Amino acid sequence: MIKQNSVVTMHYELKDAEGEVLDSSKGQEPLVYLHGAGNIIVGLEEELEGKAVGDNVNAVISPEKAYGLPVEALVQTVPKEAFGAEIDKVEVGMRFQAETEQGPVPVVVTGMDEATVTVDGNHPLAGKELHFDVSIAEIRDASQEEIDHGHVHGPGGHQH
Ligand code: ZN
Numbered sequence: 001m002i003k004q005n006s007v008v009t010m011h012y013e014l015k016d017a018e019g020e021v022l023d024s025s026k027g028q029e030p031l032v033y034l035h036g037a038g039n040i041i042v043g044l045e046e047e048l049e050g051k052a053v054g055d056n057v058n059a060v061i062s063p064e065k066a067y068g069l070p071v072e073a074l075v076q077t078v079p080k081e082a083f084g085a086e087i088d089k090v091e092v093g094m095r096f097q098a099e100t101e102q103g104p105v106p107v108v109v110t111g112m113d114e115a116t117v118t119v120d121g122n123h124p125l126a127g128k129e130l131h132f133d134v135s136i137a138e139i140r141d142a143s144q145e146e147i148d149h150g151h152v153h154g155p156g157g158h159q160h
Contacts, residue, residue, distance in 0.1 A: 004036040009138035032156030067125040074121035
């Protein structure tokens with residue numbers, strides 16, 4: 001059963017509240033994570049606690065237990081001059097790393113007008129209710145080294 005420090009191998013499909021598929025491990029390697037280490041969102045860890053190999057789990061996770069609610073302060077309007085010559089490449093929907101006083105932050109361009117560009121530094125899934133369809137493929141105990149590092153080693157995990 002899945003408990004603190006289990007290494008869990010699972011296949012998953014993630015949909016939003018409208019049923020659109022946002023992410024999926026179908027046709028790819030399964031996801032491997034260390035349970036209780038914050039490798040995956042807290043709401044999904046709670047739902048998977050106590051589950052066994054072969055279990056299928058349908059879970060609806062609120063934004064508060066997923067990627068949080070959008071923060072207005074992370075939406076900023078910047079003058080086009082700030083982009084210099086790169087402005088020609090900027091378009092709505094483009095993602096890039098913005099240099100901030102707190103270091104690089106991934107942002108998406110959400111709007112443009114004559115003089116300014118609006119960028120949003122919120123996580124793309126902030127504010128979204130997440131619908132997970134998970135099947136548990138494998139469970140093992142983590143090694144002491146994995147527990148110390150807070151992540152899985154070997155196939156599907158860190159190779160170092
Ligand atoms: Zn490690």
